[in-house]
Amino acid sequence: MLRVPLSDQSNHTAPSAKRRKFARSDDDDSVKSQQSFDYEWLARQHSIGCDQLSWETVPPPEDMSFLCKAVSANGGKSLFTLDSGFLNSFSVAEPPFGFNGLGRLVYMRTYSRIMANGKNEDWVDTVRRVVEGVFEVQKAYLTFVLKETWDEAKAQLRAQEMFTRMFQMKFLPPGRGLWAMGTAIVRNRGLGAALNNCAFCSTEHLDINPAAPFCFLMDACMLGVGVGFDTSGAGKIVVGEPSLPSEKYVVADSREGWVESLEKLLLSHFRRSPKLEFDYSTIRPAGTPLKTFGGVSSGCEPLKQMHESVVAVLERNKNAPISVTTIVDLMNLIGKCVVAGNIRRSAEIAFGDASSDEFLNLKNYEANPHRADYGWTSNNSVFVKVGSDYTLAADRIQKNGEPGFAWLENMQAFSRMNGKADHRDASVRGGNPCLEQSLEHMELCCLVETFPTRHETLEDFKETLRCALLYAKTVTLIPVHWEETRRVMYRNRRIGTSVSGIAQFITQRGLHVLQKWLEDGYACLRKTDCALSEWLKIPRSIKLTSVKPSGTISLLAGATPGVHYPESRFYLRRVRMAKDSPLLGGLRASGYKVEPCIGSESTTVVVEVPVDVGEGIRSVSEVSMWEQLCLAAFMQRHWADNQVSATVTFSEKEGPQIVHALQYFQFLLKGVSFLPKHDYGVFPQMPYEAISEQRYHEEIARIKGILLPCEMPSRTVSWVARATEQQEATQFKQEDAYCDGEKCEFRPSRPKATISS
Numbered sequence: 001m002l003r004v005p006l007s008d009q010s011n012h013t014a015p016s017a018k019r020r021k022f023a024r025s026d027d028d029d030s031v032k033s034q035q036s037f038d039y040e041w042l043a044r045q046h047s048i049g050c051d052q053l054s055w056e057t058v059p060p061p062e063d064m065s066f067l068c069k070a071v072s073a074n075g076g077k078s079l080f081t082l083d084s085g086f087l088n089s090f091s092v093a094e095p096p097f098g099f100n101g102l103g104r105l106v107y108m109r110t111y112s113r114i115m116a117n118g119k120n121e122d123w124v125d126t127v128r129r130v131v132e133g134v135f136e137v138q139k140a141y142l143t144f145v146l147k148e149t150w151d152e153a154k155a156q157l158r159a160q161e162m163f164t165r166m167f168q169m170k171f172l173p174p175g176r177g178l179w180a181m182g183t184a185i186v187r188n189r190g191l192g193a194a195l196n197n198c199a200f201c202s203t204e205h206l207d208i209n210p211a212a213p214f215c216f217l218m219d220a221c222m223l224g225v226g227v228g229f230d231t232s233g234a235g236k237i238v239v240g241e242p243s244l245p246s247e248k249y250v251v252a253d254s255r256e257g258w259v260e261s262l263e264k265l266l267l268s269h270f271r272r273s274p275k276l277e278f279d280y281s282t283i284r285p286a287g288t289p290l291k292t293f294g295g296v297s298s299g300c301e302p303l304k305q306m307h308e309s310v311v312a313v314l315e316r317n318k319n320a321p322i323s324v325t326t327i328v329d330l331m332n333l334i335g336k337c338v339v340a341g342n343i344r345r346s347a348e349i350a351f352g353d354a355s356s357d358e359f360l361n362l363k364n365y366e367a368n369p370h371r372a373d374y375g376w377t378s379n380n381s382v383f384v385k386v387g388s389d390y391t392l393a394a395d396r397i398q399k400n401g402e403p404g405f406a407w408l409e410n411m412q413a414f415s416r417m418n419g420k421a422d423h424r425d426a427s428v429r430g431g432n433p434c435l436e437q438s439l440e441h442m443e444l445c446c447l448v449e450t451f452p453t454r455h456e457t458l459e460d461f462k463e464t465l466r467c468a469l470l471y472a473k474t475v476t477l478i479p480v481h482w483e484e485t486r487r488v489m490y491r492n493r494r495i496g497t498s499v500s501g502i503a504q505f506i507t508q509r510g511l512h513v514l515q516k517w518l519e520d521g522y523a524c525l526r527k528t529d530c531a532l533s534e535w536l537k538i539p540r541s542i543k544l545t546s547v548k549p550s551g552t553i554s555l556l557a558g559a560t561p562g563v564h565y566p567e568s569r570f571y572l573r574r575v576r577m578a579k580d581s582p583l584l585g586g587l588r589a590s591g592y593k594v595e596p597c598i599g600s601e602s603t604t605v606v607v608e609v610p611v612d613v614g615e616g617i618r619s620v621s622e623v624s625m626w627e628q629l630c631l632a633a634f635m636q637r638h639w640a641d642n643q644v645s646a647t648v649t650f651s652e653k654e655g656p657q658i659v660h661a662l663q664y665f666q667f668l669l670k671g672v673s674f675l676p677k678h679d680y681g682v683f684p685q686m687p688y689e690a691i692s693e694q695r696y697h698e699e700i701a702r703i704k705g706i707l708l709p710c711e712m713p714s715r716t717v718s719w720v721a722r723a724t725e726q727q728e729a730t731q732f733k734q735e736d737a738y739c740d741g742e743k744c745e746f747r748p749s750r751p752k753a754t755i756s757s
Contacts, residue, residue, distance in 0.1 A: 060145075107556055171448060192478040235321040236322065445496055563646055565620040597685065626657075633668035655676070
């Protein structure tokens with residue numbers, strides 16, 4: 001295996017200052033050097049098993065200074081630029097956005113940045129920025145970290161291939177990558193977390209560093225990263241009282257300042273340090289514009305409320321071992337604080353013991369009335385063992401759709417669930433909120449999404465997979481600001497290459513073709529990972545594939561999300577936008593229905609877009625619970641060596657069958673959640689509303705074509721400078737928090753102002 005031996009994987013010590021040598025076959029003379037890596041090399045590897053290949057690795061960088069130095073050495077100019085003649089060939093090309101303009105609308109609202117000339121990016125500009133950003137990182141890494149030469153001609157060819165496939169939406173980075181790659185967020189601020197999606201932290205070692213998991217969750221959520229956490233730290237420490245006399249603590253007006261204030265408060269109870277009297281005077285008043293693009297400060301109130309609520313929770317647990325309820329209460333209160341402004345959107349998932357009535361009752365607000373105000377901030381799942389009795393949990397699911405299930409032993413033992421345990425992920429402790437990634441403590445995941453339906457041939461799909469992996473592998477070169485997270489991410493280089501539009505592919509070409517594409521595609525990714533890892537002198541990725549729930553990214557490409565079937569072939573998709581958005585004039589002129597958002601009439605409007613998912617596709621109401629489970633297991637067997645994010649909907653009749661389904665699928669899945677089927681369209685302005693074919697044609701007849709202006713209103717030089725500064729401080733866009741999965745994010749029940757940043 002071309003990885004750090006498993007005995008090293010659980011060792012979280014810092015990397016050696018020396019190059020680490022992987023055992024290799026001395027007679028393998030076909031391995032290409034860094035300078036001359038190309039994809040043709042892969043064709044010669046079919047007779048050579050990946051596990052026979054090896055290379056030396058180098059100590060990874062601790063920050064982004066290597067990129068800064070490279071740019072400085074280049075006179076401050078970008079290190080890599082796509083050929084102008086090549087770009088000109090796309091100047092009049094029409095981007096293949098999906099769903100009758102919905103994809104373009106979502107793109108313009110969510111991912112189009114303001115350029116130096118005051119105009120908003122069009123699709124060709126965004127793709128160019130991302131691709132040039134990827135190759136800039138590669139060039140800086142090879143020349144300043146590896147001290148290798150850079151083959152500009154070959155890099156140009158690879159970059160053009162990546163550009164073409166991104167432009168055609170054969171693959172796309174996650175929304176965070178579309179927004180941040182190739183910007184000062186990465187180059188100047190060095191925030192690698194802005195390109196990663198989700199995280200997990202364990203409370204197992206609260207006795208060693210009791211505040212760390214809570215502070216990590218707050219910091220990550222404030223950067224838009226969804227976080228999973230467990231309750232294994234229950235009983236590990238005793239909650240005490242702060243000592244006297246009290247001390248004054250001035251809270252800094254920054255993300256770091258807010259997180260540090262939480263750390264100080266928790267340690268005053270966990271370590272009996274002095275009681276704190278917080279001074280919030282440096283925090284900007286409510287209504288003050290933030291650097292975060294488009295937001296205003298909520299002032300200190302959300303933080304103050306969190307401090308007060310945290311104290312109340314700890315008082316209830318005073319002089320006793322910390323409980324499961326207290327751990328989840330603290331994490332949920334942090335989540336409530338982070339989303340107080342409805343600009344930062346993130347998510348939490350709490351993992352508990354399936355045998356713990358305390359955990360299972362956390363969302364029983366009759367038993368826990370104090371949690372009614374913040375219990376919504378996390379989805380709750382249980383770790384279960386194969387062979388468990390699922391009766392009680394299945395009964396609860398029929399009532400409220402929770403808990404979800406995670407088989408930790410399957411996550412640790414298996415890559416793909418094909419009957420061959422490899423124990424590659426023995427150090428995994430949990431997963432991300434959408435549960436498409438198995439994760440170690442403090443680990444983040446990097447995702448990238450492919451769309452098989454946009455390919456005519458398997459070979460074309462495999463070429464896209466190579467480009468997608470090159471993007472994701474490059475992201476693993478970029479350090480994050482948490483030291484422990486850097487160590488585990490550099491060791492694992494975990495990637496989640498996802499597929500979306502599965503329901504459409506099955507409808508158009510059949511399950512047997514999908515199986516062939518998945519199996520051959522997975523083999524292609526493993527070989528490509530060998531080549532890329534050797535080229536970059538880094539470990540092979542511990543895992544490569546997953547199926548994420550998707551969301552806005554699949555909308556861009558006109559694909560159904562992940563493994564999920566649509567609510568209906570024909571439906572209305574409602575998109576929320578700012579009332580003063582310059583896009584609205586073009587939408588109204590094109591015939592799209594635009595109306596005030598109920599409850600936020602003064603700030604927000606709702607745009608309706610009619611959607612046809614495609615001929616012959618079944619809606620989720622036509623797909624049984626059992627078939628949905630079978631499809632998830634199919635993808636877990638043939639594609640995902642991480643996990644498949646599957647929310648299985650069930651009818652009232654199917655509810656009693658859940659317990660029996662779990663008995664079968666405990667051997668085939670790593671995680672799953674359930675959701676009762678709803679009658680969508682009952683509530684005003686639902687995101688999705690099923691409609692008839694006749695109504696669809698009536699709606700589409702009123703639309704003259706989407707006329708979104710690339711020329712925005714006149715902008716002054718000072719406005720552009722200010723807007724550029726603001727968007728460079730924005731690690732993620734409002735509508736795309738972390739993994740594009742709309743079902744995972746938590747939001748407050750009504751709009752509020754955003755917290756300071």
